[in-house]
Amino acid sequence: MNGVPAPAGRGLTDAEVRDRVAAGRANDVPRRSSRSVPEIVRANVLTRFNALIGSLLVLVLIFGQWQDGLFGLVIVANSAIGVVQELRAKRTLDRLAVIGETPVRVRRDGAVREVAQQDVVLDDLVVLGSGDRIVVDGDVVSSDGLEVDESLLTGEADAVRKAAGAHVRSGSFVVAGGGAFTAAKVGRDAYAARLVEEASRFSLARSELMTGINAFLKYVTWLIVPAAVLLFVSQFSAARSASEAVVGAVAGVVTMIPEGLVLMTSIAFAVGVVRLGRRRCLVQELPAIEGLARVDVLCVDKTGTLTEPGMDLADVVVLRGDLPAREALAALAASDPDPNATMRAVLDGLPAPAEPWEATGTVPFSSARKWSGAAFGGRGCWVLGAADVLLGPGDPSRRRASELGAGGLRVLALARVPDGSFGDPDRLDVAATAEPAALAVLRQRLRPEAAPTLRYFAGQGVAVKVISGDDPVSVGAIARALGLDGAEHPVDARTLPGDPAAMAGVLDGNSVFGRVGPRQKQAMVRALQSRGHTVAMTGDGVNDVLALKDADLGVAMGSGSGATRAVAQVVLLDDAFATLPHVVGEGRRVLGNIERVANLFLTKTVYSIILVVLVGLAHVRFPFLPRHLTLISSLTIGVPAFFLALAPNAERARPGFVPRVLRFAVPAGIACGGATFAGYYLATERPSGGFTDESTTASLALFVLTLWVLVLIARPWNWWRLGLVAAMGAAFAIVLGVPPLRRFFALRTGDTRNDAVALAIAVAAAALLTVVLRYVPALTARLGRGKA
Structure with a gap:
């Protein structure tokens, strides 16, 4: 071979x-990319929420009617959907992992x-x-x-x-x-x-999103225990029988459980993996989708990212006619047992020497040295590498190389060094001993998708830093050709300060850096992170591995070295730089949609807790049967959440997921719980048709309020989101209007007076909630700035 x-x-x-x-x-x-089928089934079936819901289902089936056990279907639905979606993602990941x-x-x-x-x-x-x-x-x-x-x-x-x-x-x-x-x-x-083996498996962990959701679940678990105790005690004192007490208590406890939140998050991630897989993008860890959505600085390596891996030999500028420059250059390329893109371009562009040159010793290329060389017996020792490394500062050939590089060409110097120079190559001062022989001028192939991709990131507020080991003038010319802001003043990384804080200041003010060594790339990533930036790094060569490993998100090219693909979280299998905007889009879709879904589920948990506390303090029967809350939750949370979690969403990712969700869910939950209890309590003060009428009044109030919460969460409105809200309202109206459905869900619409009062309270609470959510956060922020 x-x-x-x-x-x-x-x-x-x-x-x-x-x-x-x-x-x-x-x-x-x-394989790193996925967990086994038994692990997937176990993770989706054996959950604490499934265990809790299953226990409550057994109580309802023992003490109540089977219609009130409909909430138990959520165990089957959650488990089945979660397993199917993750198996689908597993097949995609495993197939791409083999390819990659x-x-x-x-x-x-x-x-x-x-x-x-x-x-x-x-x-x-x-x-x-x-x-x-x-x-x-x-x-x-x-x-x-x-x-x-x-x-x-x-x-x-x-x-x-x-x-x-x-x-x-x-x-x-x-x-x-x-x-x-x-x-x-x-x-x-x-x-x-x-x-x-354990640390690098496919995982939903290690992300701000999942950390926030786990925090919600932890707090909810703590609140459920005392609320459930209060509810059971109050129901046994308010209900007419033990069966009624158990069913009422179960209804309250079930509603407090945000059982679909983790499911919808898993589905959104898994669907994102499948969608990106269709674009030949291997996501080796799920949080990588979220990570790129949060990135505000993207560090890219020129070679393999902005330019295609291959190059063409454009010219060989002979500097000394008395040296066999072309033959030496061809011999150097032929002596390399594992040629890189540069050597392959020379091999393709120059004929082999008429008389073969036999290499008696070689020095392989190193990113630290930036040159390679070989000794050819009586024909001397020759080196090929960066012109500004092999040539002295005053050498006119170096100025000629800079002029060529300013046009975007890659220029390497070929020089002869004294025999015996390769004893310790890392200590060899080649610039002091080299005899310049020629300049090898290489034309790099710009990726056609690079310019529009850079424009996309500029429009999204993501700063792009080109970090390359090549000559800064040449790198700057290529970046200018692609329209990168700040490419007019490239920086030689050898002049960067060693202090991380000072380095971060230079990095913030510039976009193009050349002559960057492997460890310096790593230091630059760390310096940007010290300024609070979320940094993504792309690369394809071994000199990029350290930076890829330390970046918040490492993106490797599929044609790159095995080392880069091993440490990266995302691999672009077809080397398409243009795929990155789609990864960003998937990340934003996941984050934005899961925030909407979290708002829905946490609102339900808050209003359930409010209802439980008020019912316990008032010593009245819990206003709902489990089937009422199953209907309301399905139409205002379950079904809408599924569509919202998978919908297109281009909103930019913002930090502060947990506080933002709480700022919405807490007032929304208080409004829903308080208004529903007020309508129900007034209905119990004017009893007419018994518990069925009273629970119907409470159901109308709660449905109207939670439907309005769905309207607020669905913003910005478009035709399909408003259509979704309208469909859910129509479905509830059909249940009320069709006698068999109405009887099945234990609803009755005979008490017009109580229903009207409850609806009026719900409308007033909805208006107040809208004002609170619209003006209170802005007022709080303004007051905070005033105190500061």
Whole structure:
């Protein structure tokens, strides 16, 4: 296989591989992208709310009528919908994970093959090249300048040289050179697998949204216990029989449970995963969808993000006619066992030397050094790298390189260095010893979707920072061509201050940075985060891994190195930078819609608690049967929440999810609970047709108020949202107007006087609630600013 190192040894035979697979010695590790089917079923069925609702259902079936047990269907619905949606997301994720996995090169029967990561077996001879992720543990058998970054395991960012006999561990990745190692530990025995098997699984956790919802559920659980005790005690003293007391108490407790909130959140996330999967976007962790919606700074690497991975050799500017510059450049490219995009462009653009140059020693490219080189016996030592690194400040060739780079071209310098210079390449001062021979001018391919994508982020208030290892002038020219604001004054990252606070100030004021090293990229991400920014980082090369790992959200290109894909939360499998706006849109849809859904469910919980407290203090019978609240909750919360959770929503994400929901749900719940109890209490003071008439009066008041809450939550209004509200109102009217349905739900419309009084109270409460929600928060904020 062209471009693959050829390690010594033939590797395993096919028969030996089959024997090891049969013996269970393959690299079988759980996929990061999804949990197993039993875990999905268990997580959606065995919940504390299902257990609580199931217990209450048993009480109703024992002491009441089966119609009052309709709320038990929520157990089946929640569990079934949750399982189906997550299984659907699992299939999408697993399929994309297989597509997005980096294959591993192994040597078997004397030939190098690409196999899936899980097909690596014990004693396999694994071939390594720059950018490769090491997926199993083993011992190096051959090294060609092999350097490995173990920062993901040890936290140390310095590359470690690996000679023959050295040990390599899974979870590290190659930053320079190549070689091969023998797999000594595979599957769950490998070092990284033991560390991350549990921590890196597909999860709904670790997000502001889920943290807020869990906080709501915790508070609700604390409130349910004393409220339920109060309700049971009051009902046994107010009801005519034990059966009535139990049914009334169950009705109150069931309403307090926000049983659909977690379900709707899970569905919204899962549907987002499926939608993005159709765009060839692999979301390796669910909170990544939420994360990009909150991002206000997007750091992008030029190569692979703004430009396509491939390049074309535009010209070779010979600086000294007495040096064989073109032959040396072609020989350097041919000597690289694992050529990167630059070397592939040179290979394609120059013919091989008439007489082959035999490399006697090589120095692989490193992002820290920014050059690579090779020694060719009597033909000398040659290096190729960044012009401003290989050429001295006063060299006229450096000025020529800057002029070419200002037009958006990538310019590399070819130079000859004294023989024996490669003894310790990291200490070599190439600029002081190099003899400039030529400039290799490369034309980069701009991504057609880059400019409109940058315009989208500018319009959404997301600051884009181009962070590249290339020459800042060249990077700035490309950014200007794409219309990026602030590209007129690119910054050389070597001049950035080391202090994080000072660095953050420079980052806030500029958009384009060149000559950025791997550790400096990481420092820049941390500096932006220190200013309170939520930072996303895109990249495709090993020099981006540290920054991707530390960013709030890492986005890797599908054609990038295995290391970048391993640490990123989102992988763009088809390298489409234009997919990012769709990821942002999905995140905003999830966050905005779940906030609406949370408002609905928490409003129900608050008004239930208010009703329970007032009923307990007044020592009256609870105003509803469970079937009344099942009807009202279904029409004003359950059905609307399903549509609202999946609807389009382009609202920008804002911090403060929990306070915002509470500012709506608490006054809305107080208005619903207080007005409903007032209408019911007045009805009990003028008894006419007994409990059925009184509960019908309470049901009318509560439905009108909760329908108005739905109207407020559905803003900004459009045809389908208003149509949804109208459909729910029509459904309630049909129940009241059709005698069999009315009898089924134990409703009666005979007491016009009480119903009119209750409706009047509900309308007044709705008007007051609208005023409170409209003006009180603004007034509070104004008073707060005045005190400040």
